[in-house]
Amino acid sequence: xxxxxxxxxxxxxxxxxxxxxxxxxxxxxxxxxxxxxxxxxxxxxxxxxxxxxxxxxxxxxxxxxxxxxxxxxxxxxxxxxxxxxxxxxxxxxxxxxxxxxxxxxxxxxxxxxxxxxxxxxxxxxxxxxxx
Numbered sequence: 267x268x269x270x271x272x273x274x275x276x277x278x279x280x281x282x283x284x285x286x287x288x289x290x291x292x293x294x295x296x297x298x299x300x301x302x303x304x305x306x307x308x309x310x311x312x313x314x315x316x317x318x319x320x321x322x323x324x325x326x327x328x329x330x331x332x333x334x335x336x337x338x339x340x341x342x343x344x345x346x347x348x349x350x351x352x353x354x355x356x357x358x359x360x361x362x363x364x365x366x367x368x369x370x371x372x373x374x375x376x377x378x379x380x381x382x383x384x385x386x387x388x389x390x391x392x393x394x395x396x397x
Contacts, residue, residue: 305357306361309361312324313361326358326361328351329358329365330350330351330355332347333365334365334367337364343356343359
């Protein structure tokens with residue numbers, strides 16, 4: 267995102283929400299909105315910090331592969347999926363900006379033993395989560 271995209275008032279306006287707290291569904295929605303606001307506030311602070319140090323781009327890193335391959339096909343929110351990185355993508359859309367593809371992330375193990383232990387832990391966690 268460029269400096270001109272970092273409009274504090276526009277971001278703040280997105281955080282403003284008025285929900286009826288006497289309605290349980292609205293209260294749950296308000297709690298979710300507050301969590302989103304905290305996440306947005308954290309990202310906004312990081313963007314300002316980067317901009318103040320001369321950065322002209324801020325990479326939120328990571329969107330669904332489908333969007334990266336063909337951003338125009340997903341311009342309409344009704345075309346977005348569920349699960350995976352789609353929730354992250356929805357969050358990121360609140361900041362505007364544009365889709366830019368970079369080379370993917372790669373691991374560079376500095377210790378074969380520690381990396382092997384890390385990979386075992388990742389697989390074990392996946393097994394626990396998937397049942």
